[in-house]
Amino acid sequence: MAQEDKTLTCRDCGKTFVFTVGEQEFYQSRGLQHEPSRCPDCRAAKRRYGRFAPRTMYKVTCAECGCETEVPFEPREGRPVYCSECYSKIKEQQQT
Numbered sequence: 766m767a768q769e770d771k772t773l774t775c776r777d778c779g780k781t782f783v784f785t786v787g788e789q790e791f792y793q794s795r796g797l798q799h800e801p802s803r804c805p806d807c808r809a810a811k812r813r814y815g816r817f818a819p820r821t822m823y824k825v826t827c828a829e830c831g832c833e834t835e836v837p838f839e840p841r842e843g844r845p846v847y848c849s850e851c852y853s854k855i856k857e858q859q860q861t
Contacts, residue, residue: 768786768789768790769786770783770784770785770786771783771784771789771800772784773800773801773802773804775802775803775804775807776802776803777803777804777807777811778804778806778807780804782804782805784800784801788801820837821837821839822835822836822837823835823836823837823838823839823840825840825846826846827846827847827848827851828845828846828847828851829845829847829848829851829854829855830848830850830851832848834848834849
C-alpha cells in the first residue's frame with residue numbers, strides 16, 4: 766500500500782504539521798512505531814533545551830517537619846509533600 770503525507774497536530778504548540786512520506790519511511794527504517802507528537806520546531810526545541818530547561822518549582826510546607834521547601838511538581842490537595850530530608854527518612858523506613 767502506497768504511503769501518503771499525513772497532517773498531524775503538535776501536542777506542545779497545537780499547530781498542524783506534515784509528516785511526509787520520507788519521514789514515515791525514515792521512522793520505519795529505524796523501527797519507530799509511533800508517529801511524532803511534536804512539530805519539527807518543538808522537537809528541535811526539546812532537543813536543544815531538553816533536560817536543561819528551567820523547571821517550575823513550587824513552594825510547599827513539609828508535612829512531616831513543617832519547614833518550607835520547594836518541589837519540582839505541583840502538589841495535589843490531600844497528598845502530603847515532604848522536604849528532601851523527611852522524604853529520604855520515610856523511604857528508608859519503608860525499605861526496612
